[in-house]
Amino acid sequence: MSVKPTVLKLGGSVITNKEKPLTPNMPAIERLTREILRANVSPLVLVHGGGSFGHPVAEQYGIRAGYKDSSQIMGFSKTHQAMTKLNKLIVDSLINHNIPAVEVQPSSCVVTKAGRIQSMEEKPLKKMLEIGFVPILYGDAVLDSETGFAILSGDQLVSSLAIRLDAYRIIVGVDVNGLYTADPKTDPSARLIQHITLEELKNLEHKIEGSKVTDVTGGMFGKMRELTPAVEHGIQAIIVNATKPNRVYKALKGEKVVGTIIEKGETIE
Ligand code: IP8
Numbered sequence: 314m315s316v317k318p319t320v321l322k323l324g325g326s327v328i329t330n331k332e333k334p335l336t337p338n339m340p341a342i343e344r345l346t347r348e349i350l351r352a353n354v355s356p357l358v359l360v361h362g363g364g365s366f367g368h369p370v371a372e373q374y375g376i377r378a379g380y381k382d383s384s385q386i387m388g389f390s391k392t393h394q395a396m397t398k399l400n401k402l403i404v405d406s407l408i409n410h411n412i413p414a415v416e417v418q419p420s421s422c423v424v425t426k427a428g429r430i431q432s433m434e435e436k437p438l439k440k441m442l443e444i445g446f447v448p449i450l451y452g453d454a455v456l457d458s459e460t461g462f463a464i465l466s467g468d469q470l471v472s473s474l475a476i477r478l479d480a481y482r483i484i485v486g487v488d489v490n491g492l493y494t495a496d497p498k499t500d501p502s503a504r505l506i507q508h509i510t511l512e513e514l515k516n517l518e519h520k521i522e523g524s525k526v527t528d529v530t531g532g533m534f535g536k537m538r539e540l541t542p543a544v545e546h547g548i549q550a551i552i553v554n555a556t557k558p559n560r561v562y563k564a565l566k567g568e569k570v571v572g573t574i575i576e577k578g579e580t581i582e
Contacts (some may be wrong), residue, residue, distance in 0.1 A: 317481035318356035318442055319565065321349070325364025325452075327555040328403065328487040334369045335395065337402050345486070345561055346406040352565035356442040358474060359403075359414070359449045364465040366399040367392055367452060371464050375408025376454050377428075380461025389462050392454040393420050400451050407447065415446045419453040419465055430473045430561045439478065450474070459532045460478055470538035475543040484564045485536065489513045491573030492517075493535065505571070510578025511544055541577060 323345060330336040363371070371377060374388020400416055407414035416536070422434040441448050452467035468485075475483050489497055490505050495516070498501040507515070514537055540550045553560040553572035563570035 316356060318358050319354050320358045320360065320471055320475045320477050320478070320480045320483045321561070321565065322467055322485045323359065323403075323555055324485070324487045325362030325366070325368065325467075327364075327486055328361055329364030329366060329399065331365050334365050335398070336365050337399060339402070340361065341556065342406050344558060346403075346410050346412070346556060348562035349407070349565070350410045350412055352562050354565045355445065357447050357565075358438075358442070358478065358480075359407075360467045360471050360474065361400070361449070361451045363396060363452045365462075366395040366401070367454075370371070370395045376462060377464040378460075379457060381464060385462075389454045392464075393418075394569065396451050396453050400449060404449055407449070411448045414449050415441055417441075417448045417450045419450055419470060420455050423453075423455050423465060423470070425455050425457045425465055426464045427459045427473055428457065428460065428465075430465065430469060431458055435477050438474075439489065442478070452536045458472050460476065466535075466539065470537050472541070472543040475548050476546050479549050480543070482559065482567075483540065483548060483550040485550060485552045486531070486555045486561050486564075487536070487542070487552060487569060488554065489533070490506045490557075490571050491552045492533065492575075496533075497553060504537075506573050508576070509573045510576055511541060512578060514541070537575070544575050544577055547577055 328342050371392045372384045376388055376392050404414045412487055419531050424432050437449050453465055455465045457463040492506045493503040495503040546549055551564050551572050551574050553564045555561050560570055
């Protein structure tokens with residue numbers, strides 16, 4: 314691949330109504346499709362989260378805890394089914410706008426070990442990018458070599474993909490403006506951090522609260538922690554508010570945008 318791909322993650326809280334099970338946010342999906350179309354960035358890989366599709370089902374059947382009894386087998390199928398339903402809405406929206414999206418099922422190409430990616434079949438993905446497709450992946454229920462199965466978050470996937478595909482940049486679209494010094498939804502003194510290095514991030518860890526709503530893969534800090542391996546690799550990540558029009562567009566175009574840039578920064582030995 315001559316040009317490095319951009320990896321865009323759209324959070325479940327943006328593309329679904331997180332409070333209502335199995336409810337997509339179609340206006341947001343359509344708007345983000347138009348922003349992606351307008352930005353015309355290539356190569357592009359899109360990863361989306363589970364929101365009110367994958368998470369409630371995964372939680373109901375304890376999928377994240379791994380295989381404990383046979384009643385969970387249907388739960389695994391239903392979690393994956395919920396994710397494919399959400400994925401289809403996104404892929405359909407992109408194709409309707411003439412974006413050559415192709416679904417790539419993480420459950421069919423990733424195996425985890427105790428919840429962490431152990432292997433990934435990347436060849437089809439690389440080939441798709443070479444030809445000009447836009448692969449669309451998502452957080453999913455996956456097979457696990459230690460625990461039987463696990464939940465692979467879109468964030469872990471983004472970081473791993475970015476490293477494997479030698480990405481140019483990671484853009485993470487969430488429902489807040491970026492990384493704050495506290496939870497902006499509950500703490501009015503919360504301040505947006507525009508730029509942070511990995512070292513500074515480590516020092517901030519204890520101050521950042523997890524997500525309050527059902528989210529089996531953690532909140533904002535979990536997100537940061539997942540991005541760390543890719544950032545350590547030298548890949549810049551930017552977090553933007555994808556519920557606000559044009560933020561994802563500007564981030565894709567590399568324009569100045571409200572958000573948090575995470576970079577490797579200086580390492581002081
Ligand atoms: O929303 C997890 O992906 P995330 C998806 O990116 C499932 O954490 C299946 C719960």
